[in-house]
Amino acid sequence: MSGGGGLSDPTISGPTLRPYLRRKKSSLGETKIAVLGMEGVGKSALSVRFLTKRFIGEYDQSSETKYRHTVLIDGESINFEVLDTRSENEDCGARDDVLRWGDGFMLVYSVISRKSFDILQELRQKIEDAKKGTNIPIIVVGNKSDMAHVRQVTKDEAQKQASNFGCPFVELSASEDVTNVVGAFHTICREVIEFKRRSRTFFDRVLGAFGRDKPSS
Numbered sequence: 001m002s003g004g005g006g007l008s009d010p011t012i013s014g015p016t017l018r019p020y021l022r023r024k025k026s027s028l029g030e031t032k033i034a035v036l037g038m039e040g041v042g043k044s045a046l047s048v049r050f051l052t053k054r055f056i057g058e059y060d061q062s063s064e065t066k067y068r069h070t071v072l073i074d075g076e077s078i079n080f081e082v083l084d085t086r087s088e089n090e091d092c093g094a095r096d097d098v099l100r101w102g103d104g105f106m107l108v109y110s111v112i113s114r115k116s117f118d119i120l121q122e123l124r125q126k127i128e129d130a131k132k133g134t135n136i137p138i139i140v141v142g143n144k145s146d147m148a149h150v151r152q153v154t155k156d157e158a159q160k161q162a163s164n165f166g167c168p169f170v171e172l173s174a175s176e177d178v179t180n181v182v183g184a185f186h187t188i189c190r191e192v193i194e195f196k197r198r199s200r201t202f203f204d205r206v207l208g209a210f211g212r213d214k215p216s217s
């Protein structure tokens, strides 16, 4: 008889199943993403769009909101935490506690606001200072592409800036483009997972080296 679904089922046993079980135990599947950017660029619109697939137009601007959400990315179950920050006094939501908290950062500007784009350089520097490192997982998101007829930032220059940062870039519209919004969150999630894997491999190598150097008794 076939199709029992147990370990004795030859279709799912052995080497195919084992890597899956190993991955399940991993803590790589926990990802904290802080959404940063100037006031009004659409941080809440993007977060709500990702989590509910809806665009509601007006959002509560009085507080920061943290959302928890589980998604399946590349066959792995990811516990997502998304922090929709609130920009105060042009700090873009990048307060010390937020920067320490995040594993990865979505830097949002609006294609119709030059100022919101120019500030990204400073924002990235703040992240690297707070994290005391480089190559921290970041994605640059140009929102409000549906307003391209009054744009102040071209796609080319944003792409170049993202290349300078060494990070992915996407231009999209939270109001019209749910697929790209979801794609952007999945991309930053993958960046975080890769970063954690690289860090883990590095520490494994360091610890391995110490282990090898230990004198035998």
Ligand SMILES: Nc1nc2c(ncn2[C@@H]2O[C@H](COP(=O)(O)OP(=O)(O)OP(=O)(O)O)[C@@H](O)[C@H]2O)c(=O)[nH]1
Pocket: 037, 038, 039, 040, 041, 042, 043, 044, 045, 046, 056, 057, 058, 059, 060, 061, 085, 086, 087, 143, 144, 145, 146, 147, 172, 173, 174, 175, 176
């Ligand atoms: N046309 C257009 N408007 C958008 C888009 N995304 C957001 N908005 C509008 O922009 C305004 C600000 O959006 P929010 O999501 O509240 O912006 P925010 O960055 O969270 O703002 P703060 O919480 O004040 O920092 C709202 O009126 C939204 O409806 C978009 O893709 N296209």
